[in-house]
Amino acid sequence: MDLLKIALSKGRILTETLQLFEKIQMDFKGVNEDSRKLFYDFEEYGTRMILAKPSDVPTYVEYGVADIGVAGKDVLLEDKKDVFELMDLKLAKCRMAVAVPEDQPPNAPIYRVATKYPRLTEEHFIKRGFPVEIIKLHGSVELGPILGLSDAIVDIVSTGSTLKKNHLKILEEICPISSRLIANQVSFRLKSDVIMDLMEKLKRVL
Amino acid sequence: MTKYFRRPAGVKDYLPPQVRKKRRIEKIIGDILEKWGYEEIIAPSFEYLETFVMSGKPGFAEKVFKFFDRQGGVMALRPDITTSIARMVATHYTDHDAPLRFCYMANVFRFQELRKGRDQEFYQTGAELIGIPGIEADTEIILLASRILKEIGIKNFIINVGHIKFLEGLLDEIKDDTSLKDKIAQAITDKNFVWLKSLIEKNTLKPEVKKTFLALPRFYGGPEILDELIKFPLNKKCREALSELAKLWRMLREFNNIHLTFDPGLARGLDYYTGIVFEIYSPQVGFPLGGGGRYDTLLDKFNESRSATGFALAEDVILSVLDRNMKDNYEPYYMFYTPANYIEIFYKAEEMRRQGYTVKMVPSVKPRSES
Numbered sequence: 001m002d003l004l005k006i007a008l009s010k011g012r013i014l015t016e017t018l019q020l021f022e023k024i025q026m027d028f029k030g031v032n033e034d035s036r037k038l039f040y041d042f043e044e045y046g047t048r049m050i051l052a053k054p055s056d057v058p059t060y061v062e063y064g065v066a067d068i069g070v071a072g073k074d075v076l077l078e079d080k081k082d083v084f085e086l087m088d089l090k091l092a093k094c095r096m097a098v099a100v101p102e103d104q105p106p107n108a109p110i111y112r113v114a115t116k117y118p119r120l121t122e123e124h125f126i127k128r129g130f131p132v133e134i135i136k137l138h139g140s141v142e143l144g145p146i147l148g149l150s151d152a153i154v155d156i157v158s159t160g161s162t163l164k165k166n167h168l169k170i171l172e173e174i175c176p177i178s179s180r181l182i183a184n185q186v187s188f189r190l191k192s193d194v195i196m197d198l199m200e201k202l203k204r205v206l
Numbered sequence: 207m208t209k210y211f212r213r214p215a216g217v218k219d220y221l222p223p224q225v226r227k228k229r230r231i232e233k234i235i236g237d238i239l240e241k242w243g244y245e246e247i248i249a250p251s252f253e254y255l256e257t258f259v260m261s262g263k264p265g266f267a268e269k270v271f272k273f274f275d276r277q278g279g280v281m282a283l284r285p286d287i288t289t290s291i292a293r294m295v296a297t298h299y300t301d302h303d304a305p306l307r308f309c310y311m312a313n314v315f316r317f318q319e320l321r322k323g324r325d326q327e328f329y330q331t332g333a334e335l336i337g338i339p340g341i342e343a344d345t346e347i348i349l350l351a352s353r354i355l356k357e358i359g360i361k362n363f364i365i366n367v368g369h370i371k372f373l374e375g376l377l378d379e380i381k382d383d384t385s386l387k388d389k390i391a392q393a394i395t396d397k398n399f400v401w402l403k404s405l406i407e408k409n410t411l412k413p414e415v416k417k418t419f420l421a422l423p424r425f426y427g428g429p430e431i432l433d434e435l436i437k438f439p440l441n442k443k444c445r446e447a448l449s450e451l452a453k454l455w456r457m458l459r460e461f462n463n464i465h466l467t468f469d470p471g472l473a474r475g476l477d478y479y480t481g482i483v484f485e486i487y488s489p490q491v492g493f494p495l496g497g498g499g500r501y502d503t504l505l506d507k508f509n510e511s512r513s514a515t516g517f518a519l520a521e522d523v524i525l526s527v528l529d530r531n532m533k534d535n536y537e538p539y540y541m542f543y544t545p546a547n548y549i550e551i552f553y554k555a556e557e558m559r560r561q562g563y564t565v566k567m568v569p570s571v572k573p574r575s576e577s
Contacts, residue, residue, distance in 0.1 A: 002489070064492015084397035086423070180400060186487045186494065188397075189366055189467065192426050 004047045004194050007061060007069035009054035013092040013179060017070050020091060024201040046194070058083055058182060067187035068195060073177045074156055078117045084183045087199055090206055091179040094158035096120065099168040101145050108151075114144030115154040124154070124174050142166040216318050216326030218522075223534040228329075228525060230532075231358050232311055235331055235519075238354050242346075244309035244333045249290035255282040260507045261289040261478060269316045271326075283315040288504070288516060291334055296508035305337035311521070325522060332498070334516035336505070341450065343515050344482045344500060345457045351486065351496065351517045352464055359528060360488060363495060364465045366426075367484045368472025369451050370499070375443030376422075379415040390419070395473045399423045414439040422471045429455045431468050447481075454482060474499060482515070490527045496520050539563050542570035 008017055010033045018028055026045050039050045050066050058081035060066040070089060074096060096117070100110070114135045115121045125132045135150055137143075144150035146166060156177055157163060157170060181202070188195060213219070220228065239246070252273075259267055270282040284290060287310045299306060311331045318324040333350060335343050348365060355363055373394060380387045386409055393402040406419045418438050425431050432452050436445070451468060458464050474483045474497055483499030498517025505512045539558060543551040555565040 062492070085400050088400045184492045185397070186489075186492050189426065189469070189487055190364065190489050196424065 002191075003041060003043075004068070004191060004198075005050060005066045006047055007050045007052050007057045007066035007071075009057050009070055009072065009179070010051050011054060013054070013070070013072070014051070016091045017089075017179070020089060020202070020205070023205040024198075055079070061182050061184050064184040064186055066184070067191055068181060068183045068198075070179050071182050072179055073175075074117065074120075076180060076182070077120045077175075080119070082185065084185060084188050085180050086183055086188075086195075087181040087202060087206075089179045089181055089202070092158075093176070093178045094156045096154065096174040096177050097157045097170045098124075098152055098154050098172045098174065099142075099157070099163050100152045100171045102167045102169045104151075104169075104171075110151045112150040113152045113154055114141050114150035116141060117154060120174070121154040142168060214326070216324060218325070218327070223536065224525075226534055226536060227529065227532050228521070231521070231525065231528065232331070234358050235354050236311070238350070238357055239309040239333060242307070242333075242350055244307040244350075247291060247294065247308045247310050249284060249287050249294070249310065249312065252281045252283050253290060253293070255280040257293055258282050258285060258289050261286075261292070261504060271315050271317055284312075285316050286314055286518070287312050287330060287332060288334060288501070288518070291336075292504050292508050292510075292514075295336060295505060295512070296510040300510065303337070305335065305343075307333070307335055309333040329521035330518045331521055332516060332518035334514060336514040337512050338515075339502070339513035341453050341457060341482075343513075344454060347498060347515050347517055348454075348458065348484060349461060349464070351498070351519065354519065355486065355495065355524075356463070358524070359531070360495065360524065362465075363486055363488045364467055365484050365486050366467045366469050366472060367451065367454065367482060368469045368474075369447035369482055370473070370479045371450075371481060372444050372447035372470045373473055375441050375445075375447060376415070376418060378441060378443060380411065383409070391473075394422070394471060397471075425471065426469045427467060429459075429466070429468060431470075435470060450482065478504065484517075486519075488527055491523055493523050494520065495523055495527070537564075539565045541565055541567050543567055544570055 057071040481500030485497035496519035
């Protein structure tokens, strides 16, 4: 039997994802990002687990090299890959938000925004009706306003402690973010029995 | 420093071994299409943008390559062939009442975002059957597509069938709120079940309508799902769509080796298709091999009311599946000549060519004397 190939995001969310699978009696023992191994076969469950960088998960799924995957909504919104979004797994819950320096007066104009999510940011500000200049950064976006690179940032916020430490406050929440179960369009059809079965099981424990 | 010649993203160089494979497949396909009475048509590479916009696919204008002619008219490289065929029918076949069967093998152009690994120029092989409104036409198109795939050696493919009227019927239930209707249609097209669920749950809809929408992702499978679906409290439009799908099933089950699945949520461009639609999948590749369906109103837009159905196969996807098992058996003969015997060798080569061999003439090189 052909294995169901599941792409999982490495990092913070991996433990949570594995715990969720444990709840449905799928114990993916040994899946660990500290080991150099990038994929693991579990014949007993008929699955192959693939570990990937969070932002790459939708790409693997779009091309069908992974049948399904667990990806953050932030990545899905930014990259707009051609994948089916099947379920909200409610993992790694946080918010996409616009943040500005604490001492910024209300209604102060925003000209420049630093973010890891340029596309999503642009769409948001276009909807708000004011064009901004977007500066794409790859990490530590909070530095933007501190160093005077930008007036605001757009990033995911979970507890808000990083913002606080850097003297930033949330100006506006754009949307809630959580992990989603995604599927390749062909796999979703050809392996529908297995995928539907998995979804049913996951639904019961969520 | 070596000079480096750039090539735009999303276009391909086909070198001879690849071209030979491509042409071999095309030859088989072309023979089948001809035997089934589909006549080849060649559409212009570019047309006025308005011609393509008329087909009504949302977001189409953003996906085409545009340029200006000298008078400032906006031209577009063809993003598909079907629209041009509709225009050609309206131009050249207005007095022609008999059914028309056309086919094409052509490259089309669609703008893609960079670095996604998607092609901006790709090859489509398609067939259009114009002027037969009945289920027999849909049957023929599906049988033709599957005959072609079998002949060229694609194994284990499935044909997934849906019906646009079913989705339209469901969407009709959301009468007053057009913005909600658009959003739900978008969620179904994108197959974003999470968004669909939240849209349905947040809004006040009849409980049975809610139930049907929420069950949509689950309804996929053999003909038995049609029997299950008919138990839902559906409106007339939905029921008609389901009965047409059942009719198609009763027709196609008479033919061997057609693996059919049903998917009422299959949305292939809601604005373009009007009836039975289908997509073809293979376990060997993550993208559909092709698809098609009924588009009875496209010709209306060119003032030529005629029913029509057709399909297009994605040649590049098909080639990627077949490539692994195709051998390139190219074995030309080489004949060497010197200035003295060139004419003699030329005649010999001609003789061999007459016998069916591929012959290349090459100057014989004397081993270079060491200096």
